[in-house]
Amino acid sequence: xxxxxxxxxxxxxxEGAIASLNCTYSDRGSQSFFWYRQYSGKSxxxxxxxxxxxxKEDGRFTAQLNKASxxxxxxxxDSQPSDSATYLCAVNRYNFNKFYFGSGxxxxxxx
Amino acid sequence: xxxxxxxxxxxxCQRGTSLTxxxxxxxxxxxxxxxxxxxxxxxxxIATANQxxxxxxxxxxxxxxxxxxxxxxxxxxxTVSNMSPEDSSIYLCSVGLGGGHGNIQYFGxxxxxxxx
Numbered sequence: 209x210x211x212x213x214x215x216x217x218x219x220x221x222x223e224g225a226i227a228s229l230n231c232t233y234s235d236r237g238s239q240s241f242f243w244y245r246q247y248s249g250k251s252x253x254x255x256x257x258x259x260x261x262x263x264k265e266d267g268r269f270t271a272q273l274n275k276a277s278x279x280x281x282x283x284x285x286d287s288q289p290s291d292s293a294t295y296l297c298a299v300n301r302y303n304f305n306k307f308y309f310g311s312g313x314x315x316x317x318x319x
Numbered sequence: 320x321x322x323x324x325x326x327x328x329x330x331x332c333q334r335g336t337s338l339t340x341x342x343x344x345x346x347x348x349x350x351x352x353x354x355x356x357x358x359x360x361x362x363x364x365i366a367t368a369n370q371x372x373x374x375x376x377x378x379x380x381x382x383x384x385x386x387x388x389x390x391x392x393x394x395x396x397x398t399v400s401n402m403s404p405e406d407s408s409i410y411l412c413s414v415g416l417g418g419g420h421g422n423i424q425y426f427g428x429x430x431x432x433x434x435x
Contacts, residue, residue: 240422240423242423242424249431250428250429251411251426251427251428251429252411252426253426254320254423254424254425257423296361296362298424300422305350305352305367305415305422306367307364307424309361309362310361311361312361
């Protein structure tokens with residue numbers, strides 16, 4: 209079993225729609241959860257972090273965490289073609305140096 | 320966050336040669352990491368570079384093939400030794416910065432390596 213699982217996609221949504229990206233993790237001791245965006249040919253960039261159960265909103269992005277279900281998601285509202293990228297989920301324990309990355313979900317936003 | 324400079328940005332190398340990749344950070348950081356990302360794949364951690372001690376390698380990666388230096392808190396190098404076409408990949412440097420809930424990782428721009 210992989211530490212972090214993501215659907216590889218591609219997930220295709222029309223412009224203006226809500227894109228929903230999902231991630232499950234196996235380590236119940238995980239405490240920090242991150243979403244990175246990676247454009248083709250570029251390095252990953254951090255877009256959201258979440259540490260507590262519930263929702264965290266930042267502009268058009270909302271991260272959702274459910275530790276009981278070991279599930280974290282990212283919602284992108286009013287999706288734009290510029291959101292087309294691969295989204296990587298990562299988890300970590302406090303004071304642990306190692307991050308576990310999912311394989312990424314490729315998102316295509318169609319104009 | 321931090322400004323992370325990685326070079327070279329890309330290189331084309333011959334089989335059997337070695338390439339050293341440099342990673343420079345604009346602030347002192349305890350943890351630096353080296354990843355490999357093969358085309359269409361996710362990130363694979365090669366090693367954690369600790370200042371003042373030996374790097375910690377992940378399963379499947381050995382020091383003879385991927386020697387790492389960490390001479391100070393702002394700089395690290397990764398060498399890909401005796402290269403073969405299978406080493407063609409993107410190599411990424413990252414740093415861990417304290418975010419109040421443990422570390423957050425930030426990435427350099429990466430080195431795109433092609434081995435002929």
